[in-house]
Amino acid sequence: MASDTNLKSASATFAEPDIRSGRLAATDYAAGFSAAVPSLDQQAALIESNRCYYCYDAPCIEACPTGIDIPGFIRKIATGNTAGAALRIYEQNIFGGSCARVCPTEILCEHSCVRMAEEGKPIPIGLLQRYATDHGTPANQHPFARAASTGKRIAVVGGGPAGLACAHRLAMQGHDVTVFEAREKLGGLNSYGVAEYKVPHGYASHEIEFILGIGGITVRTGMSLGRDITLSGLRRDFEAVFLGLGLSGVKALDCAGEQLSGVMNAVDYIAELRQAKDLAKLPVGRRVVVIGGGNTAIDMAVQIKRLGAEEVTLVYRRGAESMSATEHEQAFAKENGVVIRHWAQPLRLEGEAGHVRRAVFEHTMLDQDGRLVGSGEQFALEADMVFKAIGQVFVADPLRDDGRDLLVLKQGRIAADAEGRTSLDKVWAGGDCVTGGQDLTVAAVQAGKLAADAIHRTLVQRAAA
Structure with missing residues:
Protein backbone atom coordinates (compact mmCIF):
# COMPACT_ATOMS: atom_id res chain seq x y z
CA MET A 1 0.00 0.00 0.00
CA ALA A 2 1.42 3.40 -0.96
CA SER A 3 1.85 5.81 1.93
CA ASP A 4 0.76 9.46 1.97
CA THR A 5 4.43 10.48 2.24
CA ASN A 6 5.38 8.64 -0.93
CA LEU A 7 2.35 9.94 -2.82
CA LYS A 8 3.01 13.54 -1.94
CA SER A 9 6.76 13.47 -2.53
CA ALA A 10 6.21 12.29 -6.09
CA SER A 11 4.30 15.47 -6.97
CA ALA A 12 7.52 17.48 -7.18
CA THR A 13 8.49 15.59 -10.32
CA PHE A 14 5.37 16.53 -12.29
CA ALA A 15 5.65 18.82 -15.29
CA GLU A 16 3.49 21.92 -15.71
CA PRO A 17 -0.20 21.22 -16.45
CA ASP A 18 -0.59 20.57 -20.15
CA ILE A 19 -3.87 22.24 -21.12
CA ARG A 20 -4.30 23.90 -24.46
CA SER A 21 -6.71 24.30 -27.34
CA GLY A 22 -6.34 23.25 -30.95
CA ARG A 23 -4.82 19.84 -30.28
CA LEU A 24 -6.14 18.42 -33.55
CA ALA A 25 -6.08 19.27 -37.23
CA ALA A 26 -9.15 21.19 -38.38
CA THR A 27 -10.54 18.22 -40.32
CA ASP A 28 -10.31 15.95 -37.26
CA TYR A 29 -12.91 17.93 -35.32
CA ALA A 30 -15.59 17.41 -37.96
CA ALA A 31 -14.79 13.71 -38.18
CA GLY A 32 -14.77 13.22 -34.41
CA PHE A 33 -18.10 14.94 -33.82
CA SER A 34 -20.15 13.74 -36.75
CA ALA A 35 -22.74 11.04 -36.10
CA ALA A 36 -21.07 8.13 -34.33
CA VAL A 37 -23.45 5.61 -35.92
CA PRO A 38 -24.14 5.97 -39.66
CA SER A 39 -27.75 6.06 -40.75
CA LEU A 40 -29.41 3.39 -42.89
CA ASP A 41 -29.79 3.98 -46.59
CA GLN A 42 -33.03 3.07 -48.35
CA GLN A 43 -31.94 -0.42 -49.33
CA ALA A 44 -30.72 -1.30 -45.84
CA ALA A 45 -33.92 0.11 -44.32
CA LEU A 46 -36.05 -2.06 -46.62
CA ILE A 47 -34.00 -5.18 -45.86
CA GLU A 48 -34.16 -4.69 -42.11
CA SER A 49 -37.84 -3.72 -42.06
CA THR A 137 -40.88 14.25 -41.76
CA PRO A 138 -42.60 16.98 -43.82
CA ALA A 139 -40.25 19.88 -44.53
CA ASN A 140 -42.71 22.77 -44.34
CA GLN A 141 -45.82 21.28 -42.79
CA HIS A 142 -46.45 20.04 -39.28
CA PRO A 143 -47.95 16.54 -39.25
CA PHE A 144 -50.61 17.48 -36.69
CA ALA A 145 -53.19 20.25 -36.67
CA ARG A 146 -54.35 22.14 -33.61
CA ALA A 147 -57.83 21.55 -32.26
CA ALA A 148 -60.21 24.49 -31.92
CA SER A 149 -58.98 26.98 -29.37
CA THR A 150 -60.13 26.34 -25.80
CA GLY A 151 -59.07 29.77 -24.57
CA LYS A 152 -57.19 28.09 -21.72
CA ARG A 153 -53.68 29.30 -20.86
CA ILE A 154 -51.10 26.89 -19.50
CA ALA A 155 -47.57 27.55 -18.26
CA VAL A 156 -44.74 25.08 -18.86
CA VAL A 157 -41.58 25.69 -16.87
CA GLY A 158 -38.57 24.08 -18.51
CA GLY A 159 -37.93 23.78 -22.23
CA GLY A 160 -36.38 20.32 -22.26
CA PRO A 161 -37.93 17.12 -23.66
CA ALA A 162 -40.49 16.80 -20.84
CA GLY A 163 -41.61 20.43 -21.07
CA LEU A 164 -41.74 20.59 -24.86
CA ALA A 165 -43.52 17.24 -25.17
CA CYS A 166 -46.12 18.54 -22.72
CA ALA A 167 -46.39 21.89 -24.52
CA HIS A 168 -46.80 20.25 -27.93
CA ARG A 169 -49.54 17.91 -26.73
CA LEU A 170 -51.45 20.73 -25.02
CA ALA A 171 -51.13 23.00 -28.05
CA MET A 172 -52.44 20.21 -30.28
CA GLN A 173 -55.45 19.95 -27.95
CA GLY A 174 -56.23 23.63 -28.54
CA HIS A 175 -54.71 25.25 -25.45
CA ASP A 176 -52.42 28.29 -25.46
CA VAL A 177 -49.08 27.41 -23.93
CA THR A 178 -46.25 29.59 -22.66
CA VAL A 179 -42.89 27.88 -22.15
CA PHE A 180 -40.53 29.50 -19.65
CA GLU A 181 -36.90 28.43 -20.04
CA ALA A 182 -34.03 29.62 -17.84
CA ARG A 183 -31.36 29.24 -20.52
CA GLU A 184 -30.97 31.08 -23.81
CA LYS A 185 -32.07 28.08 -25.87
CA LEU A 186 -34.70 25.38 -25.63
CA GLY A 187 -33.93 21.68 -25.75
CA GLY A 188 -32.59 20.85 -22.31
CA LEU A 189 -30.10 17.99 -22.46
CA ASN A 190 -30.58 17.63 -26.22
CA SER A 191 -29.09 21.11 -26.64
CA TYR A 192 -26.74 21.25 -23.68
CA GLY A 193 -26.01 17.80 -22.28
CA VAL A 194 -26.07 14.96 -24.82
CA ALA A 195 -22.85 14.16 -26.67
CA GLU A 196 -22.49 16.08 -29.92
CA TYR A 197 -21.81 12.87 -31.88
CA LYS A 198 -25.23 11.52 -30.77
CA VAL A 199 -27.45 14.55 -31.36
CA PRO A 200 -25.64 17.24 -33.37
CA HIS A 201 -26.53 20.76 -32.32
CA GLY A 202 -27.98 21.54 -35.71
CA TYR A 203 -30.33 18.58 -35.44
CA ALA A 204 -31.47 19.57 -31.94
CA SER A 205 -32.35 23.08 -33.16
CA HIS A 206 -34.15 21.70 -36.19
CA GLU A 207 -36.22 19.34 -34.04
CA ILE A 208 -37.28 22.16 -31.72
CA GLU A 209 -38.45 24.23 -34.69
CA PHE A 210 -40.41 21.23 -35.91
CA ILE A 211 -42.12 20.75 -32.52
CA LEU A 212 -43.00 24.43 -32.20
CA GLY A 213 -44.46 24.28 -35.71
CA ILE A 214 -47.76 23.05 -34.23
CA GLY A 215 -48.47 26.66 -33.25
CA GLY A 216 -50.04 27.99 -30.07
CA ILE A 217 -46.75 27.89 -28.12
CA THR A 218 -45.11 31.09 -26.89
CA VAL A 219 -41.49 30.80 -25.79
CA ARG A 220 -39.82 32.99 -23.17
CA THR A 221 -36.16 32.18 -22.64
CA GLY A 222 -33.93 33.60 -19.92
CA MET A 223 -36.81 33.22 -17.45
CA SER A 224 -35.78 31.39 -14.30
CA LEU A 225 -38.25 30.07 -11.72
CA GLY A 226 -37.63 31.77 -8.39
CA ARG A 227 -35.87 34.73 -10.00
CA ASP A 228 -38.03 36.00 -12.87
CA ILE A 229 -41.23 34.05 -12.23
CA THR A 230 -42.75 32.34 -9.20
CA LEU A 231 -44.90 29.28 -8.82
CA SER A 232 -47.52 31.31 -6.94
CA GLY A 233 -47.64 33.85 -9.76
CA LEU A 234 -47.98 31.18 -12.42
CA ARG A 235 -50.85 29.52 -10.56
CA ARG A 236 -52.57 32.89 -10.41
CA ASP A 237 -52.10 33.76 -14.08
CA PHE A 238 -52.57 30.37 -15.75
CA GLU A 239 -55.17 27.59 -15.59
CA ALA A 240 -52.46 24.98 -15.10
CA VAL A 241 -48.71 24.70 -14.63
CA PHE A 242 -46.33 21.94 -15.72
CA LEU A 243 -42.87 21.73 -14.16
CA GLY A 244 -40.20 20.07 -16.30
CA LEU A 245 -37.28 21.46 -14.33
CA GLY A 246 -34.77 18.67 -14.76
CA LEU A 247 -31.81 18.44 -12.38
CA SER A 248 -29.85 21.66 -12.09
CA GLY A 249 -27.51 20.75 -9.22
CA VAL A 250 -24.35 18.64 -9.44
CA LYS A 251 -23.20 16.24 -6.73
CA ALA A 252 -19.92 17.12 -5.06
CA LEU A 253 -17.04 14.69 -4.56
CA ASP A 254 -16.69 15.85 -0.93
CA CYS A 255 -12.94 15.39 -0.96
CA ALA A 256 -9.98 17.70 -0.49
CA GLY A 257 -8.82 19.62 -3.56
CA GLU A 258 -12.21 19.81 -5.23
CA GLN A 259 -11.87 23.61 -5.61
CA LEU A 260 -8.57 23.43 -7.49
CA SER A 261 -8.38 24.96 -10.95
CA GLY A 262 -8.82 22.29 -13.61
CA VAL A 263 -11.49 20.44 -11.62
CA MET A 264 -14.80 20.89 -13.42
CA ASN A 265 -18.35 19.61 -13.57
CA ALA A 266 -18.72 17.43 -16.64
CA VAL A 267 -22.16 18.84 -17.42
CA ASP A 268 -20.76 22.39 -17.55
CA TYR A 269 -17.99 21.45 -19.95
CA ILE A 270 -20.35 19.48 -22.18
CA ALA A 271 -22.74 22.45 -22.27
CA GLU A 272 -19.86 24.69 -23.34
CA LEU A 273 -18.88 22.16 -25.98
CA ARG A 274 -22.44 21.94 -27.31
CA GLN A 275 -22.64 25.72 -27.74
CA ALA A 276 -19.09 26.22 -29.06
CA LYS A 277 -18.85 27.67 -32.54
CA ASP A 278 -15.26 26.44 -32.85
CA LEU A 279 -14.33 23.20 -31.09
CA ALA A 280 -10.64 23.97 -31.63
CA LYS A 281 -10.87 26.76 -29.04
CA LEU A 282 -11.95 24.50 -26.17
CA PRO A 283 -9.29 23.87 -23.48
CA VAL A 284 -8.19 20.23 -23.47
CA GLY A 285 -5.81 18.55 -21.05
CA ARG A 286 -3.26 15.96 -22.13
CA ARG A 287 -4.07 13.73 -19.14
CA VAL A 288 -7.73 13.70 -18.11
CA VAL A 289 -9.56 11.88 -15.32
CA VAL A 290 -13.35 11.49 -15.33
CA ILE A 291 -15.05 10.33 -12.12
CA GLY A 292 -18.44 8.62 -12.51
CA GLY A 293 -20.25 5.71 -14.10
CA GLY A 294 -23.26 7.10 -15.97
CA ASN A 295 -23.99 8.38 -19.45
CA THR A 296 -22.61 11.82 -18.64
CA ALA A 297 -19.31 10.30 -17.53
CA ILE A 298 -19.08 8.24 -20.73
CA ASP A 299 -20.02 11.21 -22.93
CA MET A 300 -17.47 13.40 -21.19
CA ALA A 301 -14.68 10.85 -21.48
CA VAL A 302 -15.29 10.09 -25.14
CA GLN A 303 -15.68 13.72 -26.17
CA ILE A 304 -12.53 14.92 -24.42
CA LYS A 305 -10.65 12.04 -26.09
CA ARG A 306 -12.04 13.11 -29.46
CA LEU A 307 -10.90 16.66 -28.71
CA GLY A 308 -7.31 15.44 -28.54
CA ALA A 309 -6.60 14.36 -24.96
CA GLU A 310 -3.86 11.71 -24.96
CA GLU A 311 -4.80 9.84 -21.79
CA VAL A 312 -8.39 9.64 -20.57
CA THR A 313 -9.23 7.49 -17.56
CA LEU A 314 -12.75 6.99 -16.26
CA VAL A 315 -12.88 5.83 -12.63
CA TYR A 316 -15.96 4.27 -11.05
CA ARG A 317 -16.39 3.14 -7.45
CA ARG A 318 -18.12 -0.20 -8.22
CA GLY A 319 -17.96 -2.87 -10.92
CA ALA A 320 -18.93 -2.57 -14.58
CA GLU A 321 -22.29 -4.26 -13.97
CA SER A 322 -23.28 -1.50 -11.52
CA MET A 323 -22.63 1.37 -13.92
CA SER A 324 -25.76 3.14 -15.10
CA ALA A 325 -24.12 3.51 -18.50
CA THR A 326 -25.05 0.47 -20.57
CA GLU A 327 -22.58 -2.19 -21.71
CA HIS A 328 -22.89 -0.69 -25.19
CA GLU A 329 -21.83 2.74 -23.90
CA GLN A 330 -18.95 1.28 -21.91
CA ALA A 331 -17.72 -0.65 -24.94
CA PHE A 332 -17.99 2.48 -27.09
CA ALA A 333 -15.82 4.40 -24.63
CA LYS A 334 -13.14 1.71 -24.73
CA GLU A 335 -13.25 1.67 -28.54
CA ASN A 336 -12.49 5.38 -28.38
CA GLY A 337 -9.41 4.87 -26.26
CA VAL A 338 -10.89 5.57 -22.83
CA VAL A 339 -9.45 3.48 -19.99
CA ILE A 340 -12.11 2.45 -17.46
CA ARG A 341 -10.99 1.58 -13.93
CA HIS A 342 -13.51 0.04 -11.56
CA TRP A 343 -13.65 -0.40 -7.81
CA ALA A 344 -12.02 2.89 -6.82
CA GLN A 345 -13.25 6.04 -5.06
CA PRO A 346 -11.61 9.49 -4.93
CA LEU A 347 -9.72 10.28 -1.71
CA ARG A 348 -8.33 13.70 -2.59
CA LEU A 349 -7.19 15.88 -5.46
CA GLU A 350 -3.69 17.30 -5.21
CA GLY A 351 -2.36 20.38 -6.95
CA GLU A 352 0.46 22.85 -7.36
CA ALA A 353 0.13 26.61 -7.73
CA GLY A 354 -3.63 26.18 -7.34
CA HIS A 355 -4.07 23.77 -10.26
CA VAL A 356 -4.92 20.09 -10.04
CA ARG A 357 -1.99 17.80 -10.75
CA ARG A 358 -3.13 14.38 -9.64
CA ALA A 359 -6.15 12.45 -8.38
CA VAL A 360 -5.63 10.03 -5.51
CA PHE A 361 -8.00 7.07 -5.28
CA GLU A 362 -8.65 4.25 -2.86
CA HIS A 363 -9.53 0.77 -4.06
CA THR A 364 -13.01 -0.27 -2.92
CA MET A 365 -14.70 -3.56 -2.17
CA LEU A 366 -17.90 -4.96 -0.68
CA ASP A 367 -17.89 -6.02 2.97
CA GLN A 368 -19.70 -9.06 4.37
CA ASP A 369 -22.96 -7.08 4.47
CA GLY A 370 -22.65 -6.00 0.85
CA ARG A 371 -21.73 -2.42 1.68
CA LEU A 372 -19.14 -0.51 -0.32
CA VAL A 373 -16.02 0.17 1.76
CA GLY A 374 -12.47 1.32 1.17
CA SER A 375 -9.72 -1.29 1.12
CA GLY A 376 -6.99 1.03 2.37
CA GLU A 377 -4.96 0.56 -0.82
CA GLN A 378 -4.35 3.72 -2.83
CA PHE A 379 -3.18 4.73 -6.27
CA ALA A 380 -2.74 8.06 -8.03
CA LEU A 381 -3.40 9.27 -11.56
CA GLU A 382 -1.63 12.27 -13.01
CA ALA A 383 -4.17 14.74 -14.33
CA ASP A 384 -4.24 18.10 -16.05
CA MET A 385 -8.04 18.13 -15.82
CA VAL A 386 -10.50 16.25 -13.60
CA PHE A 387 -14.19 16.06 -14.44
CA LYS A 388 -16.89 15.28 -11.88
CA ALA A 389 -19.76 13.19 -13.26
CA ILE A 390 -21.17 11.40 -10.22
CA GLY A 391 -24.74 12.54 -10.68
CA GLN A 392 -27.04 15.54 -10.57
CA VAL A 393 -29.51 16.63 -7.92
CA PHE A 394 -32.79 18.49 -7.89
CA VAL A 395 -32.65 22.05 -6.53
CA ALA A 396 -35.92 22.82 -4.73
CA ASP A 397 -35.25 26.46 -3.79
CA PRO A 398 -37.22 27.94 -6.75
CA LEU A 399 -40.35 26.17 -5.50
CA ARG A 400 -40.37 28.06 -2.22
CA ASP A 401 -42.45 31.17 -1.59
CA ASP A 402 -41.46 33.43 1.31
CA GLY A 403 -39.53 30.53 2.80
CA ARG A 404 -42.48 28.13 2.55
CA ASP A 405 -42.29 24.84 0.65
CA LEU A 406 -45.15 24.91 -1.85
CA LEU A 407 -44.78 21.32 -3.03
CA VAL A 408 -44.31 18.03 -1.22
CA LEU A 409 -40.94 16.48 -1.99
CA LYS A 410 -40.02 12.83 -1.78
CA GLN A 411 -36.46 11.51 -1.83
CA GLY A 412 -35.23 14.98 -2.75
CA ARG A 413 -37.48 15.42 -5.79
CA ILE A 414 -41.07 16.49 -6.48
CA ALA A 415 -43.67 13.96 -5.39
CA ALA A 416 -46.12 13.27 -8.23
CA ASP A 417 -48.50 10.51 -9.27
CA ALA A 418 -48.32 8.49 -12.49
CA GLU A 419 -49.90 11.35 -14.46
CA GLY A 420 -47.71 14.04 -12.95
CA ARG A 421 -50.15 15.50 -10.43
CA THR A 422 -48.33 17.11 -7.53
CA SER A 423 -49.51 17.99 -4.02
CA LEU A 424 -50.52 21.46 -5.21
CA ASP A 425 -53.71 22.16 -7.14
CA LYS A 426 -53.18 23.17 -10.78
CA VAL A 427 -49.56 21.98 -10.77
CA TRP A 428 -48.16 18.94 -12.60
CA ALA A 429 -44.54 17.85 -12.94
CA GLY A 430 -42.56 15.31 -14.93
CA GLY A 431 -39.15 14.16 -16.03
CA ASP A 432 -36.02 13.95 -13.93
CA CYS A 433 -37.33 16.46 -11.36
CA VAL A 434 -39.94 14.03 -9.97
CA THR A 435 -39.33 11.15 -7.60
CA GLY A 436 -38.43 8.06 -9.60
CA GLY A 437 -37.55 10.08 -12.70
CA GLN A 438 -35.16 8.31 -15.07
CA ASP A 439 -32.16 9.75 -16.85
CA LEU A 440 -33.71 8.96 -20.23
CA THR A 441 -34.97 11.39 -22.85
CA VAL A 442 -37.72 8.97 -23.85
CA ALA A 443 -38.96 8.71 -20.25
CA ALA A 444 -39.08 12.51 -19.97
CA VAL A 445 -41.08 12.73 -23.20
CA GLN A 446 -43.58 10.20 -21.89
CA ALA A 447 -43.93 12.07 -18.59
CA GLY A 448 -44.68 15.31 -20.42
CA LYS A 449 -47.19 13.60 -22.71
CA LEU A 450 -49.07 11.91 -19.85
CA ALA A 451 -49.18 15.14 -17.84
CA ALA A 452 -50.55 17.03 -20.86
CA ASP A 453 -53.37 14.51 -21.29
CA ALA A 454 -54.16 14.73 -17.56
CA ILE A 455 -54.18 18.54 -17.66
CA HIS A 456 -56.46 18.51 -20.70
CA ARG A 457 -58.94 16.12 -19.07
CA THR A 458 -58.97 18.21 -15.89
CA LEU A 459 -59.63 21.44 -17.75
CA VAL A 460 -62.40 19.84 -19.81
CA GLN A 461 -64.02 18.45 -16.66
CA ARG A 462 -63.83 21.79 -14.89
CA ALA A 463 -65.37 23.58 -17.86
CA ALA A 464 -68.26 21.09 -17.92
CA ALA A 465 -68.91 21.33 -14.16
Missing part, protein backbone atom coordinates in the same frame (compact mmCIF):
# COMPACT_ATOMS: atom_id res chain seq x y z
CA ASN A 50 -38.70 -6.92 -43.93
CA ARG A 51 -37.03 -8.97 -41.19
CA CYS A 52 -39.74 -7.84 -38.74
CA TYR A 53 -42.49 -10.31 -37.82
CA TYR A 54 -44.93 -7.42 -37.17
CA CYS A 55 -45.98 -9.14 -33.95
CA TYR A 56 -49.57 -8.63 -32.84
CA ASP A 57 -48.73 -8.48 -29.13
CA ALA A 58 -45.33 -6.98 -29.78
CA PRO A 59 -43.00 -7.08 -26.78
CA CYS A 60 -41.02 -4.19 -28.26
CA ILE A 61 -44.03 -1.88 -27.78
CA GLU A 62 -44.25 -2.85 -24.12
CA ALA A 63 -40.55 -2.09 -23.73
CA CYS A 64 -40.84 1.38 -25.29
CA PRO A 65 -41.53 4.00 -22.56
CA THR A 66 -43.62 6.05 -25.00
CA GLY A 67 -45.51 3.07 -26.44
CA ILE A 68 -44.67 3.66 -30.09
CA ASP A 69 -46.37 1.21 -32.46
CA ILE A 70 -43.05 -0.23 -33.56
CA PRO A 71 -44.33 -3.02 -35.85
CA GLY A 72 -46.72 -0.49 -37.38
CA PHE A 73 -44.08 2.02 -38.38
CA ILE A 74 -41.67 -0.68 -39.54
CA ARG A 75 -44.36 -2.19 -41.79
CA LYS A 76 -44.86 1.24 -43.37
CA ILE A 77 -41.13 1.48 -44.11
CA ALA A 78 -41.29 -1.95 -45.72
CA THR A 79 -44.12 -0.78 -48.02
CA GLY A 80 -42.32 2.44 -48.94
CA ASN A 81 -44.55 4.71 -46.86
CA THR A 82 -41.82 6.58 -44.99
CA ALA A 83 -44.04 9.58 -44.23
CA GLY A 84 -46.63 7.27 -42.70
CA ALA A 85 -43.91 5.62 -40.63
CA ALA A 86 -42.78 8.98 -39.25
CA LEU A 87 -46.36 9.96 -38.43
CA ARG A 88 -46.91 6.67 -36.57
CA ILE A 89 -43.83 7.45 -34.46
CA TYR A 90 -44.80 11.07 -33.75
CA GLU A 91 -48.26 10.03 -32.61
CA GLN A 92 -46.66 8.74 -29.41
CA ASN A 93 -43.30 10.49 -29.34
CA ILE A 94 -42.88 13.94 -30.86
CA PHE A 95 -39.16 13.66 -30.04
CA GLY A 96 -38.94 10.48 -32.12
CA GLY A 97 -35.95 11.77 -34.08
CA SER A 98 -33.65 12.51 -31.15
CA CYS A 99 -34.86 9.50 -29.19
CA ALA A 100 -33.84 7.32 -32.14
CA ARG A 101 -30.33 8.67 -31.59
CA VAL A 102 -30.02 8.62 -27.79
CA CYS A 103 -32.34 5.84 -26.58
CA PRO A 104 -30.57 2.81 -25.10
CA THR A 105 -32.51 0.59 -27.49
CA GLU A 106 -30.21 -2.31 -26.65
CA ILE A 107 -31.84 -2.56 -23.20
CA LEU A 108 -35.36 -1.47 -24.24
CA CYS A 109 -37.19 -2.30 -27.48
CA GLU A 110 -34.40 -4.21 -29.22
CA HIS A 111 -33.69 -6.28 -26.13
CA SER A 112 -37.33 -7.45 -26.25
CA CYS A 113 -37.35 -8.13 -29.99
CA VAL A 114 -38.44 -11.67 -30.91
CA ARG A 115 -35.61 -11.85 -33.42
CA MET A 116 -33.18 -11.23 -30.55
CA ALA A 117 -34.44 -14.32 -28.75
CA GLU A 118 -34.26 -16.43 -31.91
CA GLU A 119 -31.08 -15.21 -33.57
CA GLY A 120 -29.28 -12.96 -31.10
CA LYS A 121 -29.68 -10.16 -33.64
CA PRO A 122 -32.70 -7.89 -33.13
CA ILE A 123 -34.38 -5.67 -35.66
CA PRO A 124 -32.39 -2.38 -35.53
CA ILE A 125 -35.42 -0.47 -34.29
CA GLY A 126 -33.49 2.65 -33.34
CA LEU A 127 -31.89 2.97 -36.77
CA LEU A 128 -35.23 2.33 -38.52
CA GLN A 129 -36.88 4.99 -36.36
CA ARG A 130 -34.08 7.38 -37.27
CA TYR A 131 -34.52 6.55 -40.96
CA ALA A 132 -38.26 7.19 -40.79
CA THR A 133 -38.02 10.51 -38.96
CA ASP A 134 -35.11 11.73 -41.10
CA HIS A 135 -36.74 10.91 -44.42
CA GLY A 136 -40.46 10.97 -43.65
